[in-house]
Amino acid sequence: MLDTPSTSAPEKLSLSEDDISNHSSSWNIEHSPFASVIGTNHVPSTAELKSLKELLVHPQLELSRLEKEIDRFQTILSGLLSEKRQVVAYIKAHRALASPVRQIPPETLAEIFIQCLPTEPSYPLRDLNEAPLLFTTICRHWRSVALITPRLWNSLHLFFPSQWSRDACSRRIAGATLWLQRSGSLPLSISLHGSTIPVVNYWPAPERDSPILQRRIESMFRSLMSFSDRFRDIFLSLSSSSFSIFDKLSPAVFPALATLRVRDIDVSGRYDKAYNQPSGVAAGDVAAFAPLLSRMPFLKKLEVNLIFVRDQNYSSLPCNWRNLTNLVISDFLPSVGVVAILAETPQIQSISFSISFGDDDANLDSAVVHLNDLTEMRLQVEHSTHYMEKEVLDRFFQTHVTSLIKHIQCPSLRLLSFTADWAYITVSKWPFTGLPLHNLEILHLSMPLNPDALTECLSQTPNLARFQLKTRSPEFPLHDSHLHSLTLSPNNPDPSWPRLQTILIFAHPRERDLAYGLVLSFTTTAVTTFLQSRYQTTPLKSCDLMFNAKPEPFFSDAELDTLRNLKRNEMKIRLVHYHVQLPPHSSRTYHDPPDAGISGKSVGDELKEHSADIENRFSAAVTIL
Incomplete structure (x- = not known):
């Protein structure tokens, strides 16, 4: 609360020469003759105002002197700081010449660059903020080292948007050609992806199959085919029409191709199990990649994702199945289809299948597939049956898993991944008794496992x-x-x-x-x-x-x-x-x-x-x- 002004006459305050002299030496408010009223609501009298003016004459002169001194020293300090900046810049400029990074041999610097390449996804991007293009923007030396290091440029991801101008297409073709030319004679890994925007959700619809866009995609494919003899790894995520263009421009043989991954972007993932094909996809388009397989005699790894083969007859595809070591098929095959494919792949080392359990499983014969080199097995299972009670569904699951497993002998299995995210079921028994799991090292399960089944799992996988x-x-x-x-x-x-x-x-x-x-x-x-x-x-x-x-x-x-x-x-x-x-x-x-x-x-x-x-x-x- 503020003090109220005093109504009684205050004690008269006067100053002597000694007061001024003594006060000026300390500038301490507590020593002021007005200390008792400073900070209050006291109203000075006329005599006190005169004394205040006399008191402040000397402090004001001192303040003026100090300000001049400060200005003088500030000028000196500014000059010193300017000299300091010059000396620091001089030292930095010369220390940079002795920087350890300058002593790195070009071949070592190149190896460092290579270790910075992306691993997931494994295809570098056309992005100045990402390796390898990032290294071309740092300095002249790094740019020259990057440009003459072929291993930085033997992998590339290319995207074809649904709306692609002629100029953008021309620039992308020129950039991709220059990129791959820098790879020298190394094997190439190429990722080609079309737009995956669902047509039904957008207006106007993407012009994915328009004649203009297809001509531009054809120009891109034609430029890439000049490197086809070095293709080692190809990931094709294209529309059916783009697959046809790629096949038309392909050479008779891809002599170095070992890995093929394919995905049809026309497939929305909606799957009609009754007709074994995706809804809304023409029957003639579901295996658009198939002709390419006949051009790949040395294929080792095949991944088929969202491409549905008519009647799921994968074994009829023109693929050298006996040469495959890695196989991924995301189509929900019946058990009989999985066993039929595995019977054609004696050298297989890693498999990943999506499986649909149903009545077709009854057609499994007594033949057992021996896969001595198989070390990794990944299975995802669904069922195409009507609603069942929990106990009935559990027995159905046990019966069908056991039936599938007993047809596969894989003594070298090291990794097992199994997904069965079914509603209204808890797996009551360990379903993999028929597999040789003594040497299993990695087990990934995604399913409702009850405690008793987990106890069986502990006893049957001793080296996990x-x-x-x-x-x-x-x-x-x-x-x-x-x-x-x-x-x-x-x-x-x-x-x-x-x-x-x-x-x-x-x-x-x-x-x-x-x-x-x-x-x-x-x-x-x-x-x-x-x-x-x-x-x-x-x-x-x-x-x-x-x-x-x-x-x-x-x-x-x-x-x-x-x-x-x-x-x-x-x-x-x-x-x-x-x-x-x-x-x-x-x-x-x-x-x-x-x-x-x-x-x-x-x-x-x-x-x-x-x-x-x-x-x-x-x-x-x-x-x-």
């Missing part, structure tokens, strides 16, 4: 190094009994999975179950004891348990201290109670960035990333570590 389970069951499959089995202790001197390095269990119940959360069946004590025992005796490096449970697990302070200590000793531990947040829907527009096509993702793809990226994509309500 990495285990990953994703489940949508409302019951968390990991129990204390499993953790005790994995824990080294006096009562358990030979724990399961002694070579285990990584364990990841991600439980994401279906939407109808999210409100209730998971039913957790493990204790924090069992988790902590398991991790502590494995750190002391085995090479466990990473443990991830992610779940949406009610109530949330409570770790004691002592358990948290133990876990934090393990993490400080470089064990990666993430125990997360999470909520998944889907990205907001964003409308697409016509675009032509360097990574278009190869990096385009749907909302479904984003959800898969939420499931896969355990560090960056989750909104965690509680993160233990």
Whole structure:
């Protein structure tokens, strides 16, 4: 609250020469003869005003003198700072000549550049912010080294937008030609992608098959065919008409081609199982890539994605099946079709199939396919049957998986990935008893596995190094009994999975179950004891348990201290109670960035990333570590 002006006459304040002299030496307000009224609402009298004027004469002169001194020193300081900048610039200019990076031999610098090339996707982009074009913008020396390093230029991704001007096409042809010419005589990896914008969602519709666009795509293909004798790896994501153009311009033989990946962008992914072809796709277009296979006698790796062959008769394609070592087919084949293909590929080392269980599985004969070189098997299964009760569906699943597995003998299997994300089912029995799993090192499962089936899994995969389970069951499959089995202790001197390095269990119940959360069946004590025992005796490096449970697990302070200590000793531990947040829907527009096509993702793809990226994509309500 402000002081009110005094109504009584204040004590008269007067100044002597000594007062002024003494005060000027300190400039301390507390020593002022007016100290008692400074900061108050006191109203000075006429005599006091006169005294104030006399008091401030000397301070004002001193202030003027100080300001002049400051200006003088400021001028000196500015001059010194200017000289300093000149000296610093002189030193930097000469130190740059002695910079260690200048001493790097060109061949070593080139190897560093090569290590900076992208790995996922593995095709470099036409982007000045990405390697290798980035290296051409730094300095003259780096540019010259980059331009004469063929390994920087033997791989390229090219995108064909649905709206492509003549000038843009000409520039892209010239740029791609110059790019590949820099690769010298090295084998080439090429990614060619057309626009994947769904026609039904946009107006005006993309001119994907317009005569003008097709002529420009043909010009691009014709320029690329001058390098066709060096094609080693081709990824074609094209429309049916573009596949036909590519085939028309292709040479009789691609002598160096070892890897082919194909995808028909006309296929929306909607699949009519009754007719074994995608809805809305003409029957004559579903195998537009087939003629190319006859031009590739040395093909080793084949990936067929969103291209549906009439009647799923893949074995009739003009492919040298016996030469294949890697095969991926995303069409949902019946079991009998999978076995028929595998019977034609005796040298196969890695397979990935999407399979539809149905009545055709009854046609499997008693023949067994022996794949002695097969080390990696990835299977995704669906079923084309009507609604079944849980128990009936479980028996159906067990019967069909067992029937398929018993027809495949693969003694060298090291990796098994199996996806069966079926609604209203919890797998009650371990379905892979017929597979030789003693040497299995990596197991990725995405299916609702119950605790008993997980117990069988522990006993049948003794040499597992990495285990990953994703489940949508409302019951968390990991129990204390499993953790005790994995824990080294006096009562358990030979724990399961002694070579285990990584364990990841991600439980994401279906939407109808999210409100209730998971039913957790493990204790924090069992988790902590398991991790502590494995750190002391085995090479466990990473443990991830992610779940949406009610109530949330409570770790004691002592358990948290133990876990934090393990993490400080470089064990990666993430125990997360999470909520998944889907990205907001964003409308697409016509675009032509360097990574278009190869990096385009749907909302479904984003959800898969939420499931896969355990560090960056989750909104965690509680993160233990």
